[in-house]
Amino acid sequence: MDAIFKALNDPARRALLDSLRQTDGQTLTDLCEQLDMTRFGVMKHLKMLEDARLIVTRKAGRFKYHYLNALPLQELVDRWVHPFLRPQARALSHLKATLEGQTMTRPDFTMTTFIDCTHDALWEALTRGELIALYHFACDTVRGDMQAPGDSVAYLYPHGAPMLSNRVISITPKSRIEMAFEPGWGGDRTPSRCVYLVEATASGMKLTVEHDDLPATQTGVADGWARFLAGVKTWLETGKTHRFAPEMAG
Amino acid sequence: MSTKPDFILQTFIRCTQAALWEALTDVDQMNAYHFIARDIRWDGDTLVMDAADGSPMFRNRTIRAEPMHRIEATFAPQWDDTPPSRSVFLIACEGDHCRLTVEHYGLHHPVATNGVADGWARWAAGLKTWLETGQSHRFAEETTAGAKNAPG
Numbered sequence: 113m114d115a116i117f118k119a120l121n122d123p124a125r126r127a128l129l130d131s132l133r134q135t136d137g138q139t140l141t142d143l144c145e146q147l148d149m150t151r152f153g154v155m156k157h158l159k160m161l162e163d164a165r166l167i168v169t170r171k172a173g174r175f176k177y178h179y180l181n182a183l184p185l186q187e188l189v190d191r192w193v194h195p196f197l198r199p200q201a202r203a204l205s206h207l208k209a210t211l212e213g214q215t216m217t218r219p220d221f222t223m224t225t226f227i228d229c230t231h232d233a234l235w236e237a238l239t240r241g242e243l244i245a246l247y248h249f250a251c252d253t254v255r256g257d258m259q260a261p262g263d264s265v266a267y268l269y270p271h272g273a274p275m276l277s278n279r280v281i282s283i284t285p286k287s288r289i290e291m292a293f294e295p296g297w298g299g300d301r302t303p304s305r306c307v308y309l310v311e312a313t314a315s316g317m318k319l320t321v322e323h324d325d326l327p328a329t330q331t332g333v334a335d336g337w338a339r340f341l342a343g344v345k346t347w348l349e350t351g352k353t354h355r356f357a358p359e360m361a362g
Numbered sequence: 363m364s365t366k367p368d369f370i371l372q373t374f375i376r377c378t379q380a381a382l383w384e385a386l387t388d389v390d391q392m393n394a395y396h397f398i399a400r401d402i403r404w405d406g407d408t409l410v411m412d413a414a415d416g417s418p419m420f421r422n423r424t425i426r427a428e429p430m431h432r433i434e435a436t437f438a439p440q441w442d443d444t445p446p447s448r449s450v451f452l453i454a455c456e457g458d459h460c461r462l463t464v465e466h467y468g469l470h471h472p473v474a475t476n477g478v479a480d481g482w483a484r485w486a487a488g489l490k491t492w493l494e495t496g497q498s499h500r501f502a503e504e505t506t507a508g509a510k511n512a513p514g
Contacts, residue, residue: 224480225373226488228491228495228499315397315499315502334372338373342375343374346376349494349495350494354458356459359457
C-alpha cells in the first residue's frame with residue numbers, strides 16, 4: 113500500500129486519476145493537454161500510477177490507452193477508511209435516532225418472549241384461528257387463518273362481539289407476519305400495524321411482537337400483548353388453556 | 363432517584379402469589395430457572411450470582427422488600443464498570459394467575475437498555491416455564507441444552 117499512498121501524494125497524479133474517472137481510456141496526448149507540464153513529466157507520473165496499480169494500460173496500434181483501476185483504492189478504503197469511519201457513523205446515526213425520539217429505528221412498542229416448543233408448533237399457534245382461540249385471554253372464538261396477504265383473522269368475545277381483526281399485509285412462512293391491527297374496542301379504532309417475528313434459537317423459540325403507528329389514545333395494547341404472549345407460551349409449554357384475562361371488578 | 367422506569371416488562375404466570383414470591387426469593391429455585399447465572403446465593407441482603415465460568419456476574423442488594431408484593435434491589439453487574447441501576451418487582455394476584463411487573467430505573471444508555479431488555483425477557487420466560495411446568499429450562503443466548511429447538 114506504500115506505493116498507493118506515494119502515488120496519491122501529488123496533485124498532478126490526483127488530477128490524472130480524476131481525469132480518467134471522468135473519461136476512461138485516454139491516450140498520453142489526451143492527458144498531456146490537461147496538464148501544464150512536459151510530455152515527459154506526464155509519462156513519469158503515469159508510470160508511478162501504473163506501478164501502484166491505480167491505472168492499467170492497453171496498447172492498440174500506435175496508441176497506449178490509460179484506464180482507471182479502482183480495486184487498489186477500494187482495498188485501501190476497506191483497510192484504512194471504513195474501519196475508522198464505521199464506529200463514528202454508527203455513533204452519529206445512534207445520536208440522530210436518540211435526538212429524534214427513536215421513532216426512526218424503534219417500533220412504538222415491542223415485546224419478546226421465549227418458548228420451549230418446536231418451530232412448527234409456534235407458527236401454527238400464531239396463524240390458525242382455532243388454535244388462537246385456545247389460548248387468547250379474551251376471545252374463545254377466533255375465525256380465519258393467516259397464510260397469505262389479505263387473509264384476515266377475527267377475534268370474537270364470548271358474547272359474539274368483535275374484539276379485533278388482524279389482516280395479513282405480508283407473510284414469510286415460519287419467520288414473519290406483518291398485519292393490520294384493527295381494534296374493535298375503545299373509542300379510538302384507528303388501525304395500526306403489528307409484526308410477529310419468529311426465530312429458532314439454541315435454547316428455544318424467540319417470539320417478538322412489534323407494534324407501530326399506535327394512536328396515543330388507544331390504551332391497553334401493551335397489557336393485551338403481555339397477556340397474549342403469556343397465554344401462547346402457557347398453551348405451548350403445558351398444553352393447557354389458560355386465559356390470562358384481567359380480573360373482573362368485584 | 364429517577365421516578366420514571368427506563369424499562370418495564372410485564373408477564374402473567376399461572377401460579378399462586380406465594381409460589382411466585384418463593385421463586386423470586388429462593389436461590390435453589392433461581393438456580394433452576396435463571397437463563398445464565400450460576401451458583402446464585404444470598405450474602406446477607408445481597409443476591410450474588412456467578413457466570414458459568416465462575417466469574418462474578420451480579421451483586422444485587424435488596425433495598426426494600428414487602429413480602430408477597432414488592433422487591434426493590436440494586437442491579438449491579440460485576441463484569442464491567444456499569445454503574446449499578448435499580449430494579450423493582452411488583453407482584454399482583456389476578457384470581458388464578460399472577461401479574462409480575464419488572465421496572466428498571468437508572469439505565470441511561472439506550473444500548474444498555476437493549477441488552478437489559480433481552481436479559482429480562484429470557485429471565486421472565488424461564489421463571490414462567492419453571493412455575494408452570496416445573497421444568498428447568500434456561501433460555502440462554504447460546505446453549506447446547508434444549509437441542510430440540512436447534513435451528514436447522
